[in-house]
Amino acid sequence: MKNEYTPPKVWVHNTDGGNKWANINRPVSGATHEQALPVGEHALQLYSLGTPNGQKVTILLEELLALGIKEAEYDAYLINIGEAEQFSSGFVGVNPNSKIPALVDKSGDDDVNVFESASILVHLAEKFGQFLPKEGAGRTQTFNWLFWAQGSAPFLGGGFGHFYAYADEKFEYPINRFAMEAKRQLDVLDKQLAQHTYVAGEEYSIADMAIWPWYGNLVLGKLYDAGEFLQVESYTHIMRWATMIAEREGVQRGRLVNRSFGEEWEQVPERHSAADIDAVLKLKP
Ligand SMILES: N[C@@H](CCC(=O)N[C@@H](CS)C(=O)NCC(=O)O)C(=O)O
Incomplete structure (x- = not known):
């Protein structure tokens, strides 16, 4: 296949020609604007979006709740990555990598910031002693x-x-x-x-x-x-x-939590209690 592109000596950030998804990223990290994150009443505060990486964490939290573990109650806030919300000062303060999902665990004396979906899964599995063999x-x-x-x-x-x-x-x-x-x-x-x-x-x-x-x-x-x-x-x-x-x-x-796309009965953009999911599931045809 013919290669139509010859890389220049030094790469230059070019925002022309990319689509919405190509254009949300920049070649630098850090916050672009001041905006604090909302905080709810539960010990676990999740900032996420219902993509596959986001679903991993909300599935684990709902599985823990299904076991009757009340301490796994959580507030889930929507981070709209298409609107650059992952670059707010509040989100970057939790995850310097500006990618969902991010979790703040407020159950101890000091808040614990957890980012990278696998790190969040391990943190919660170890905290509640479930879904990860101990040895x-x-x-x-x-x-x-x-x-x-x-x-x-x-x-x-x-x-x-x-x-x-x-x-x-x-x-x-x-x-x-x-x-x-x-x-x-x-x-x-x-x-x-x-x-x-x-x-x-x-x-x-x-x-x-x-x-x-x-x-x-x-x-x-x-x-x-x-x-x-x-x-x-x-x-x-x-x-x-x-x-x-x-x-x-x-x-x-x-899989429905922090979802703001798809069918109406699949969307629970924010979750603060089981009732938020129950209400949407009632719409399922
Ligand atoms: N390795 C990360 C990947 C997270 C990730 O790629 N998140 C995407 C959405 S699925 C994101 O936040 N993208 C926003 C961006 O790249 O600016 C994890 O597992 O948590």
């Missing part, structure tokens, strides 16, 4: 797959999803490269799920909660509309697992 091979296996998700999903989202679904122009080279990697990852996961009920073994864990929002949503046709292109039906073990996880009440509730 041994099961704990390591859970971490293996949790970190697999953190390392792999950016190729699915930032790579395949960006070029296949979001980029205004479709380029063969990056779509080919990232489709191949997405299918390789799906094959890795399919083979693991051929041997085990859940991703990290026979127990449901934070590894499933990290992986389902990306790879589960993808095979169930809820991400990028790429099912036919990637032939997702052929990953029968992922399909079995994705369908089983989708039936969990905690997952059905958690």
Whole structure:
């Protein structure tokens, strides 16, 4: 394929020609404006959006609440990344990396800021003693797959999803490269799920909660509309697992939180109590 672009000697930030998603980023970090974050009444304050990375955390919180753990009650505020809200001074104060999800745990003497979705999952799983084995091979296996998700999903989202679904122009080279990697990852996961009920073994864990929002949503046709292109039906073990996880009440509730897109019955932009989700689920056809 002919390369039409010759990189200049020094890269220059060019905002022409990008789409909405290309243009929200800058080559520097830090706040662009002064704006404090809202704070609710619960010990856990979540600042997020219902993308796959955001869903990981709200699924875990709803699973903890489903177990009857009242200390897992949380306020979830919407951070609209399309409107640059991740660059407010308040958000940057919690997460210097300006990406959702971010959590403030106010349960102790000092507030604890937690960012990176996997760090939030581990923080909450350890705090409440759930969904992460306390020791041994099961704990390591859970971490293996949790970190697999953190390392792999950016190729699915930032790579395949960006070029296949979001980029205004479709380029063969990056779509080919990232489709191949997405299918390789799906094959890795399919083979693991051929041997085990859940991703990290026979127990449901934070590894499933990290992986389902990306790879589960993808095979169930809820991400990028790429099912036919990637032939997702052929990953029968992922399909079995994705369908089983989708039936969990905690997952059905958690995936709606901080969602401001999709069907009306799927949107719970802010959550302060169970009633916020109940009210929206009543609209489900
Ligand atoms: N590795 C991070 C990735 C988080 C991430 O990429 N968040 C995206 C939304 S899914 C975001 O906030 N993007 C805003 C931006 O890039 O400015 C995590 O797992 O928490």
